[in-house]
Amino acid sequence: MGRTKARDHTEPLCRLVRFEATDGVELAGLLYEPERRARRAVVFLHGAAGASIFDSKRTNLLAEELVAGGFAFLPFNNRGAHLVRRLRAGRGRTSRSIAGGAAHEIIRECVRDIDGAARFLRRRGYGELYLAGHSTGANKIAVYDHYKPRNPFRKYVLLAGGDDTGGLYAQLGPRRFRAMLERSRDRIAAHRGDELAPAAAIAPMMSWRSLRDMINPDGDYNVFPFLEVLRGLRLSRKPRFRYVRAIRKPALFVYGDRDEFCFDDVPACVRILADALGPKPNAELVIMGDASHGFSGRERELGGLIGEWLLG
Numbered sequence: 001m002g003r004t005k006a007r008d009h010t011e012p013l014c015r016l017v018r019f020e021a022t023d024g025v026e027l028a029g030l031l032y033e034p035e036r037r038a039r040r041a042v043v044f045l046h047g048a049a050g051a052s053i054f055d056s057k058r059t060n061l062l063a064e065e066l067v068a069g070g071f072a073f074l075p076f077n078n079r080g081a082h083l084v085r086r087l088r089a090g091r092g093r094t095s096r097s098i099a100g101g102a103a104h105e106i107i108r109e110c111v112r113d114i115d116g117a118a119r120f121l122r123r124r125g126y127g128e129l130y131l132a133g134h135s136t137g138a139n140k141i142a143v144y145d146h147y148k149p150r151n152p153f154r155k156y157v158l159l160a161g162g163d164d165t166g167g168l169y170a171q172l173g174p175r176r177f178r179a180m181l182e183r184s185r186d187r188i189a190a191h192r193g194d195e196l197a198p199a200a201a202i203a204p205m206m207s208w209r210s211l212r213d214m215i216n217p218d219g220d221y222n223v224f225p226f227l228e229v230l231r232g233l234r235l236s237r238k239p240r241f242r243y244v245r246a247i248r249k250p251a252l253f254v255y256g257d258r259d260e261f262c263f264d265d266v267p268a269c270v271r272i273l274a275d276a277l278g279p280k281p282n283a284e285l286v287i288m289g290d291a292s293h294g295f296s297g298r299e300r301e302l303g304g305l306i307g308e309w310l311l312g
Contacts, residue, residue, distance in 0.1 A: 012063045021079065021116035024090045025098070029053065029076025029117070032063040041126035042066055042310070043117045043153075044075035045110070047135030048102045048164075049204050050083045058134075058299050065303025069311065072126060078113040080105030080136075083205050099194060103205045106213045107220050110140040111147050118152050130310050132157035135261075135293065136164065138253075139223040142243040146220075155250040157306050160293050162261045163269075166227025168215050169235065170263070177215070184212035226262065226269045241276035250282045252309050254302070256291025284309070 014032040021027055030053065044062070046053050053059045053075040066073045079087055080102045087100035118129055131153040133141045138161030144151070169177045180197075187193055193209035206214070214221045217228075217236035225240045227233065244251075253273060255266055262269040270285055277283050286305070291298045 012060055012067055014063065017074075017076075017120070019076075019116055019120035021112040022119070023112045024094075025079055025100075025112070025116075026088045027076055027078060027113060027116060029074055030059065030063075032067050032073040034067050034070055034072065036070075038070055038072050039126060040070060040128040040130070040310075041072035041074060041121045042130045042132055042157075042306075043114065043121070044073065045078065045114070045131070045133035045137030045140050046075065046081065047137055048080055048105070049136075050102055051135075052077055052081045057296075058294065061299035062303040062306070065300055066307050069304075069307035071130075071307060071310070072121070074117060074121060076113075076117055078105075079109060099207075102210070103196060104194065104207050104210055106210065107136070107140060107143050108147065108213075111144050114140070114144050115148070115151075122152065129153050130155050130157070132159065132306060134159040135162055138162070139164070139221065142223045142247065143220050145247050145249070146243045149246075149248070153249065155252070155310055156247065157252045157254070157309070158244075159254050159295070159302070160256065160259055160261070161224045161244075161253065162293075163222075163224045163226040163263075164214050165217055165219075165222040165235070166225060166263075167261065169233075170227060180211065181215055184208045184215065188212060224269075224273065226272055229272045230263055230265065230268060241273070244273070245276060245278075248282060250284075252284050252286065252306070254286045254288060254305070256288050256293060256295055256298070258291060259293045261293050 012032055014030045017031045018028050059075050063073045079100045082101045084101040084103045086097050089096055089098050129152050131141055138158035141156050141158050187208035194207050197206055197208050197211050218238050223243050228235050255270055257266050259266050274285055295302045
């Protein structure tokens with residue numbers, strides 16, 4: 001996969017769109033479309049910890065490359081965008097305000113958001129759909145595939161999928177990790193799961209329910225348990241990498257060689273992932289040189305790589 005051809009930079013045209021997740025939660029995104037009618041479209045999932053596609057330099061740069069390749073591009077703010085916000089769900093008399101943002105999101109809820117985005121695009125005539133996600137967005141692709149293996153997407157692109165459970169273990173240490181795991185379980189049992197955990201305990205801001213979702217080694221969030229393998233730990237009782245191993249659709253995994261969330265050893269993490277996947281003909285792993293977790297400064301090359309692989 002070669003380097004993207006350089007060209008003059010112009011802000012790509014797009015339109016602000018709104019659509020509903022399948023449970024009625026209102027979401028907003030940007031729809032970039034080629035000048036010539038296209039049937040191909042890429043849905044993009046952002047990461048967690050306060051992320052927003054509207055604030056990211058990456059959004060326009062990826063859009064430029066994908067639109068030039070003949071794809072429509074739909075990055076959108078899912079219900080986990082920003083840290084804390086209010087979301088509107090339902091219409092008319094059934095309309096209600098619910099807690100949203102990364103502080104309250106449960107990763108399994110991504111199924112409703114992704115299906116809502118797919119429904120929106122299909123209603124606009126896009127028949128070839130592809131799903132890409134960065135950081136926690138990559139984890140969400142694996143979770144989505146687990147709960148919805150029969151879905152409208154033809155290929156997946158998982159960018160810098162991370163080990164958030166292992167990251168919290170490294171941050172808290174064994175004793176505090178176990179204590180937070182138990183404390184979050186107790187708070188949920190006491191119907192206090194929507195309360196925010198103490199700021200001193202974790203970063204960023206999270207409710208007890210969302211913290212439990214992320215910290216539980218046997219939960220949906222633990223898609224890429226790199227730290228367990230790197231340190232010879234056994235945090236989870238369930239099979240490691242079970243969600244990514246179960247993916248049957250063509251999938252591209254991309255990491256930057258300077259990814260700051262790979263525990264200072266990107267090659268080892270990618271080897272661990274390769275070993276977990278085994279000799280699967282549908283999976284391809286790429287390490288991008290001189291690239292961080294966010295692929296800062298390499299966005300156009302990343303967009304070209306994605307578009308070339310999707311067309312391959």
